Amino acid sequence: GAGVSQSPSNKVTEKGKDVELRCDPISGHTALYWYRQRLGQGLEFLIYFQGNSAPDKSGLPSDRFSAERTGESVSTLTIQRTQQEDSAVYLCASSPRLGGDSNPRPTTNEKLFFGSGTQLSVL
Amino acid sequence: QKEVEQDPGPLSVPEGAIVSLNCTYSNSAFQYFMWYRQYSRKGPELLMYTYSSGNKEDGRFTAQVDKSSKYISLFIRDSQPSDSATYLCAMRYNFNKFYFGSGTKLNVKP
Numbered sequence: 020g021a022g023v024s025q026s027p028s029n030k031v032t033e034k035g036k037d038v039e040l041r042c043d044p045i046s047g048h049t050a051l052y053w054y055r056q057r058l059g060q061g062l063e064f065l066i067y068f069q070g071n072s073a074p075d076k077s078g079l080p081s082d083r084f085s086a087e088r089t090g091e092s093v094s095t096l097t098i099q100r101t102q103q104e105d106s107a108v109y110l111c112a113s114s115p116r117l118g119g120d121s122n123p124r125p126t127t128n129e130k131l132f133f134g135s136g137t138q139l140s141v142l
Numbered sequence: 143q144k145e146v147e148q149d150p151g152p153l154s155v156p157e158g159a160i161v162s163l164n165c166t167y168s169n170s171a172f173q174y175f176m177w178y179r180q181y182s183r184k185g186p187e188l189l190m191y192t193y194s195s196g197n198k199e200d201g202r203f204t205a206q207v208d209k210s211s212k213y214i215s216l217f218i219r220d221s222q223p224s225d226s227a228t229y230l231c232a233m234r235y236n237f238n239k240f241y242f243g244s245g246t247k248l249n250v251k252p
Contacts, residue, residue: 023185050238059150061230061244062186075238110185131240133185 021045023134025111031140032101040096040137044113052131053086053096054110062110068094101141108136145169148231148243156251161218165231165243168212172233172241175207177216180228180245189229190216221250 024043032038044051049070054062064078068088079085083101088094098105112131148165155161163177174193178186190205192198198205206215214233218225231243 052240054242059244061146061148062232062240062242064239064241067238069238112185130188130191131186133187135183135185 023111023113023132025109025134025137027137028135029138029140031142033142034103035100037097037099038101038139040098040109040111040139042094042096042111042113042134044092044094044111045132047091048113048115048132049091050114051088051094052112052114053094054112055080056108056110056136058107065096065109098139101139103141106139106141108138110134110136145241146231146233146243149246150244152247152249154249154251155221157221157223159221159250161221161225161248161250163216163218163229163231163246163248165214166212167214167233167241169235169241170209170212171235174234175205175214176232176240177203177205178230178232178242180230182227186230218248221248223250223252226250 023045026041030038051068053065055065056062066079066086067075083099086096110133112133114131146165146167176191177189179189180186190200190203192205192207195207195209202219204217214231226249228245228247230245232240234240
């Protein structure tokens with residue numbers, strides 16, 4: 020597809036259940052991010068994948084959260100033993116590449132392209 | 143203290159008004175500044191980005207950065223009902239960390 024695709028668009032689950040969220044990035048994009056957006060709040064960084072490098076997991080809020088990405092393709096975010104405070108929109112974004120701090124100017128390649136998100140509701 | 147502070151609004155203005163959206167930040171290492179627009183039930187989309195102090199204009203939109211005051215603004219001229227959305231400021235210094243404001247919800251009334 021032309022854009023970042025996320026599924027499901029909505030997920031309602033019971034407290035204590037595991038959920039798996041999927042992100043299909045734009046083809047050829049090496050960087051992939053997961054963010055969480057609680058109601059009325061900004062985007063909270065969760066995890067970042069860049070090519071074959073080790074992912075930056077520094078934003079994951081607890082060990083109940085994990086994410087995987089195979090190569091430069093699909094990523095899944097898994098939340099185990101869901102809690103009510105996990106209710107939020109989970110957004111995935113991809114980017115062609117990031118220039119790094121040595122690059123003096125950002126280019127269009129550093130744009131983040133977001134999916135429409137998965138609305139997760141934990142009852 | 144949050145890295146990025148943004149007035150959540152909501153902001154309601156009549157069509158044709160000039161809108162000013164603002165963010166402040168605490169980390170002087172931020173180098174790149176962006177504004178994203180997010181329509182209801184959609185992901186954010188990049189509206190403007192800049193890396194230097196001063197103004198950058200794109201149509202009805204002007205992004206302003208004042209690094210000395212750690213303050214950025216987005217101005218919308220001749221606002222339209224289609225501009226009704228949540229506007230998020232974002233900034234980064236590390237090549238993989240984008241820091242987002244909490245978003246300002248804007249409603250432009252016809």
